[in-house]
Structure formats: C-alpha cells, structure tokens
Amino acid sequence: MSDADKKSGNADAELIASVWAEARSLMARLEGSSVQRLAVAAGGTSIEIERDPAAVPAAAPPVDLPISRRGSGVMPTIGAGSLGGARDAAAPTGRQAITAPLVGTFYRSSSPGSDAFVEVGDVIEAGQAVGIVEAMKLMNEVQATTSGKIVKIVAENGQAVEYEQLLMHIEPVDDE
Amino acid sequence: MFDKVLIANRGEIALRVARACRELGIKTVAVYSTADAESAVVRFADEAVHIGPANAARSYLHIPNLIGAALNTGAQAIHPGYGFLSEDPYFAEICADSDLTFIGPTPEVMEKVGDKATARDLMSRAGLPLLPGTIEPVGTSDEAQAIADEIGYPVIIKAVAGGGGRGMSVVWSHAALAGLYTQTRATAQAIFKNSGVYIERYLPAPRHTEVQIVCDGHGSGVYLGERDCSVQRRHQKLIEEAPSIHLTEDARRDIGEKAVAGALSVGYTGAGTMEFLLDADGSLYFMEMNARIQVEHPVSEMVTSVDLIQEQLRVASGEKLSVTQDDVTLRGHAIECRVNAEDPERNFAPAAGRLDTYVAPGGPWTRVDSHCYAGWTIAPYYDSLIAKLIVWAPDRLAAIERMERALSEFQIEGRGVKTTIPFHLRVLAHERFRSGDVTTGFIEEFMAEEAAAAVADAS
Numbered sequence: 001m002s003d004a005d006k007k008s009g010n011a012d013a014e015l016i017a018s019v020w021a022e023a024r025s026l027m028a029r030l031e032g033s034s035v036q037r038l039a040v041a042a043g044g045t046s047i048e049i050e051r052d053p054a055a056v057p058a059a060a061p062p063v064d065l066p067i068s069r070r071g072s073g074v075m076p077t078i079g080a081g082s083l084g085g086a087r088d089a090a091a092p093t094g095r096q097a098i099t100a101p102l103v104g105t106f107y108r109s110s111s112p113g114s115d116a117f118v119e120v121g122d123v124i125e126a127g128q129a130v131g132i133v134e135a136m137k138l139m140n141e142v143q144a145t146t147s148g149k150i151v152k153i154v155a156e157n158g159q160a161v162e163y164e165q166l167l168m169h170i171e172p173v174d175d176e
Numbered sequence: 177m178f179d180k181v182l183i184a185n186r187g188e189i190a191l192r193v194a195r196a197c198r199e200l201g202i203k204t205v206a207v208y209s210t211a212d213a214e215s216a217v218v219r220f221a222d223e224a225v226h227i228g229p230a231n232a233a234r235s236y237l238h239i240p241n242l243i244g245a246a247l248n249t250g251a252q253a254i255h256p257g258y259g260f261l262s263e264d265p266y267f268a269e270i271c272a273d274s275d276l277t278f279i280g281p282t283p284e285v286m287e288k289v290g291d292k293a294t295a296r297d298l299m300s301r302a303g304l305p306l307l308p309g310t311i312e313p314v315g316t317s318d319e320a321q322a323i324a325d326e327i328g329y330p331v332i333i334k335a336v337a338g339g340g341g342r343g344m345s346v347v348w349s350h351a352a353l354a355g356l357y358t359q360t361r362a363t364a365q366a367i368f369k370n371s372g373v374y375i376e377r378y379l380p381a382p383r384h385t386e387v388q389i390v391c392d393g394h395g396s397g398v399y400l401g402e403r404d405c406s407v408q409r410r411h412q413k414l415i416e417e418a419p420s421i422h423l424t425e426d427a428r429r430d431i432g433e434k435a436v437a438g439a440l441s442v443g444y445t446g447a448g449t450m451e452f453l454l455d456a457d458g459s460l461y462f463m464e465m466n467a468r469i470q471v472e473h474p475v476s477e478m479v480t481s482v483d484l485i486q487e488q489l490r491v492a493s494g495e496k497l498s499v500t501q502d503d504v505t506l507r508g509h510a511i512e513c514r515v516n517a518e519d520p521e522r523n524f525a526p527a528a529g530r531l532d533t534y535v536a537p538g539g540p541w542t543r544v545d546s547h548c549y550a551g552w553t554i555a556p557y558y559d560s561l562i563a564k565l566i567v568w569a570p571d572r573l574a575a576i577e578r579m580e581r582a583l584s585e586f587q588i589e590g591r592g593v594k595t596t597i598p599f600h601l602r603v604l605a606h607e608r609f610r611s612g613d614v615t616t617g618f619i620e621e622f623m624a625e626e627a628a629a630a631v632a633d634a635s
Binding site: 104105135138162163164165 | 210225226227228229235238239240241242243244245248249270274
C-alpha cells in the first residue's frame with residue numbers, strides 16, 4: 001500500500017468516525033421521539049440507522065443459542081429434547097445478558113481499528129452502546145439494558161449472530 | 177441447482193419446502209421465532225436461525241433478519257412459502273440486492289400481477305376472458321352509475337387493492353349504486369390505503385376454479401389442470417379438489433393454454449395460480465393471479481404426479497421445467513381438507529392449545545402435510561392450520577369415501593383444542609357436496625340449513 005493510499009485510508013477512517021459520532025449524538029437527541037430511520041451523510045460516507053420504537057429493551061432471558069443448530073433430519077417424536085437446555089443456569093445472581101436485538105454481524109467497535117465500545121471491567125450506563133449488529137448494511141446499535149459492569153464478552157468481533165444470541169454479561173455495581 | 181436454501185416461513189409449508197429440498201439434495205436453513213423454537217421444521221432442517229420474537233412483524237416479516245440469516249448461513253436462495261413475504265415485491269428486490277435468489281417471479285412481474293387492475297388488463301390483452309366490467313379504477317359516482325347500467329345488475333364494486341373478501345359490495349339495483357360506491361371507496365381507503373375501486377358483473381352462484389401453472393426462465397410454461405375451491409367460508413377455503421368435475425376436456429385445455437400464454441406474456445417465472453369464476457353456463461372469467469405456491473397445491477400434485485415445490489426450485493436455479501405439457505396427464509381425483517384448530521360450533525373461533533394427542537391418518541393414497549406432533553402447541557400468534565389432509569382415488573366418489581375414512585382416523589386432542597374435522601365429515605356427507613353441486617355460497621347455505629334443523633329438533 002502506498003503512503004497516499006494509507007493517508008486516504010486514514011482520512012476515510014476519520015471521516016467515518018466523525019460521521020458515526022455525529023449520528024450517535026443525533027440518536028441520543030432523538031431518544032423518546034418516534035423517528036424510525038436516520039441517515040447521516042458526509043462526503044462519500046453515509047450511515048443509516050433504523051430504530052424500532054416498538055422494541056422495548058426488556059431484560060432478555062440469557063439464552064445461549066448457537067447461530068446454527070444442526071437438525072437431526074428426522075421428524076420429532078413425543079417429548080424430544082427441549083432446546084431450553086442451553087440456558088445459562090450457572091450465571092451468578094444479578095448478572096444479566098446483553099443479547100443481539102436482530103440477526104446480523106456483531107462488531108465491537110464502530111469501525112475497524114477504532115476502540116471497542118466496551119471492554120471487560122468497564123462500568124456503563126443503561127442505554128449506552130456496547131456494540132453494533134450490522135444487517136443489510138445498516139448499523140444497529142446494541143445498548144446495555146441496565147447499568148453495571150461488563151464482566152464477560154462472549155461474542156467475537158465480526159461474528160454472525162442470531163436474534164437474542166448472548167453477546168456479553170453485565171453485573172450491577174453497588175453504589176457505596 | 178442450489179446447494180443451500182433458506183425457508184422464510186413456518187408451519188406446514190416450511191416443512192413441505194424443506195422436504196422437497198432434501199429430496200433434491202439441497203441443504204436447508206430454517207428460520208424461527210421464539211414461539212417456534214421447537215417446531216418440526218427447525219428439527220428437520222440442516223440449520224436453524226432464531227430471527228425474532230413471536231410477533232411475526234418482528235420475525236417472519238422482518239426483512240433485515242431474514243436477509244441476515246441467509247447471508248450468515250451462506251444460503252443462495254430464499255423460498256418464501258405462502259403468506260408472510262411471499263408476494264412482497266420489495267422483499268424480492270432486497271433479496272436480489274443481497275445476491276440472493278428469491279424463489280418466485282421477479283419483483284417487476286410480482287408487482288404487475290399483484291395489482292388486480294393491472295393484472296386484469298394484462299391478462300385480458302393476453303386473451304383471458306374477463307367478467308363484463310371496468311379494468312381501470314372508476315373515478316366518479318356518475319361514471320360508476322353509467323358503467324353499472326350498461327353491465328346490468330347485479331354488479332360488484334371491488335377495491336383495486338383488496339383481498340380476502342374485504343372491500344367489496346354487491347349492488348342489486350340502480351338506486352343503490354351511488355351510496356355503495358362511496359361507501360366501498362371509503363372502506364378501501366381505510367383498509368388498503370387506496371380508494372381505487374372497479375366494477376364488474378356479479379355472479380350470484382359461481383364456482384371458484386383456479387388453474388395451476390408453472391413457467392421457467394427459458395420461455396416454457398405448463399398448466400397442471402385446475403382446482404375447484406368452492407367450499408369456502410367467508411372466502412377462507414375449507415375443501416379443495418382436483419380436477420373440477422364441471423369442466424370438459426376441451427374447456428380445460430382452452431383455459432389452461434390461455435393461462436400459460438397470459439403468464440408467459442408478462443414474463444412470469446415459477447409456480448402461480450390463475451383464479452377464475454366458473455358460471456353456471458360454463459363460462460370462465462379471470463379474477464386474479466396469485467404469484468406464489470398455494471396452500472392447496474397438493475391436490476394438483478396428486479393428480480399430475482408433478483412436485484410443484486421441486487419445480488419452483490428447479491426454475492429459480494435457472495434450470496428448465498422437468499416436464500412438458502405432453503407429459504402432464506390428469507389421473508383420478510384428489511381432495512384436500514384443511515384441518516384447523518377452530519371450533520365450528522362457536523362460529524369457527526380459534527381453539528388453539530397444546531396437542532396432547534396427535535395421530536395422523538395413514539393408509540393407501542393418504543397424504544398429510546403437517547408440522548404437528550404430540551406435544552406441539554398451536555400458538556395464537558399464527559394461523560390455525562393443523563394439517564392438510566389429502567387423499568387420492570380413481571374417481572371422485574371413491575376419493576370422498578377415502579377422505580371420510582382418513583378423517584375418522586385422525587386423532588387430535590388437547591385442552592381447549594377443537595378442530596374442523598367434525599364439520600368436514602358433515603359436509604362430505606351432504607348430498608349436494610357428494611353430487612358436486614357446490615358453488616361458493618354452499619357453506620353459508622349448509623350452515624343455515626344445519627342451524628334450522630337444530631331449531632326444529634329443539635322445538
């Protein structure tokens with residue numbers, strides 16, 4: 001890669017980061033409004049965000065399902081194995097799951113090379129972005145459903161995820 | 177042929193598609209909502225992806241999740257089944273944008289045939305017979321009056337964007353027209369966000385007759401005979417059969433050839449159905465085209481030996497149809513009964529619940545297309561279909577008798593669960609059904625007759 005390419009690459013990354021930052025601040029200001037779709041464009045970069053106002057970020061059950069389950073290829077019979085077995089029964093009290101709000105690709109940062117939204121040990125507020133799930137070129141922010149400390153990050157950057165797949169665990173922090 | 181296909185549907189049709197894929201050596205990806213995590217197709221498919229909560233708007237109708245699931249699993253094509261997104265040109269377009277093959281016609285063709293007025297116009301030009309009436313939406317009340325007077329009463333006013341029996345009014349006299357015209361437009365606007373209406377002659381006692389076609393991308397198309405679906409309750413089909421006993425061999429060939437010509441004239445590819453009304457004098461009138469596989473497709477499969485889902489997959493992958501018109505011969509008679517979780521004694525109210533007992537009938541020439549098993553719960557979020565029971569026999573009466581035998585074998589029990597099986601048995605036993613003297617008004621008359629008999633018994 002030539003220096004010029006690198007430079008333009010950096011400039012692109014900066015532009016993307018700034019557009020993304022702008023989009024996020026707009027999103028924050030739109031909180032509570034009924035706006036569903038938001039597009040921010042600058043130069044050749046654009047970010048489109050689609051919100052689902054109906055989606056109440058209720059505390060999702062910590063279900064730990066893999067993206068693809070292999071079928072047995074046979075028809076089910078009475079009382080065939082329940083899928084509930086994968087539930088994270090061992091989670092300590094208070095620990096909550098942050099799960100994927102939709103199907104897509106999970107990213108821990110807003111752009112390649114930039115810092116991750118959160119790391120293990122970070123203390124964050126409810127509603128704060130902890131990652132994004134990209135679907136159909138739309139970036140969908142994953143928000144913490146509760147305030148607390150990130151204790152474990154399960155999903156990897158770039159991993160394909162399905163609906164309600166476990167991404168990370170958050171634990172409440174005692175205010176003392 | 178495809179290596180892997182995602183099935184963007186649930187219930188019996190998702191399983192039906194997965195079975196066809198397996199027979200063709202295609203890997204399958206099922207998608208499921210939280211309510212369907214333990215469904216038959218999830219267990220049958222090679223892979224399964226959780227796409228959203230029980231609410232279909234956020235799962236089976238949520239396009240980004242379906243596309244995401246297809247891309248994540250490396251599926252090359254999406255089969256939409258029926259209902260949900262199967263006739264949504266926007267979804268087909270997004271599939272194409274994501275380099276996924278939508279198993280169905282192109283978005284442009286789907287859009288054309290999905291608009292009733294456009295479809296009628298195009299099919300009329302291709303030579304299909306229409307009921308006397310307008311093709312273009314009628315603009316004013318005066319215009320409507322003039323048209324209706326010319327056609328002769330009764331006429332029916334229908335919403336351009338309508339469907340499922342909503343947004344239509346029958347007008348029996350000149351005096352009633354203006355009021356009903358205004359009222360139908362308002363209803364159409366409220367329900368379909370489109371106030372456009374058209375007017376045509378109303379047939380008081382038609383038979384619902386539909387022609388199954390399938391076309392490939394190489395300019396070939398075949399018709400697979402017709403189905404009679406006159407046994408309907410409020411436009412919901414209950415019993416379907418193939419062939420119609422009211423068409424002569426010549427009429428069948430004539431309407432079949434016209435249906436294929438009409439489909440090819442708009443560049444239609446895949447399986448589709450042309451709906452007609454059959455009048456008492458034998459005339460057929462084109463009503464609309466359904467650009468998808470239909471619930472009742474098995475009866476056509478049973479009398480033609482053509483697997484329609486496999487043909488859909490072949491055609492979508494760019495291959496030619498596996499049959500020519502000369503290969504298609506109708507043999508015997510097939511009947512389908514839709515077994516729904518509904519209570520016929522309580523006006524067909526949904527009667528869903530957990531199926532403690534589910535034992536499907538078997539035996540010769542008996543086919544059950546169902547996703548149910550003992551322990552499965554018919555959830556209130558989706559349609560109430562438990563099973564499609566299909567039988568074949570060399571002639572219609574033998575098929576009716578076989579259906580009675582198969583229905584009586586069916587064991588479906590659960591708390592709060594009621595089915596349409598007892599209702600089907602009473603219909604099959606009725607002299608008018610057995611003689612084939614059935615029009616779209618039959619079920620209403622049948623129910624009125626039963627209600628009258630119950631009153632007489634009580635007094």
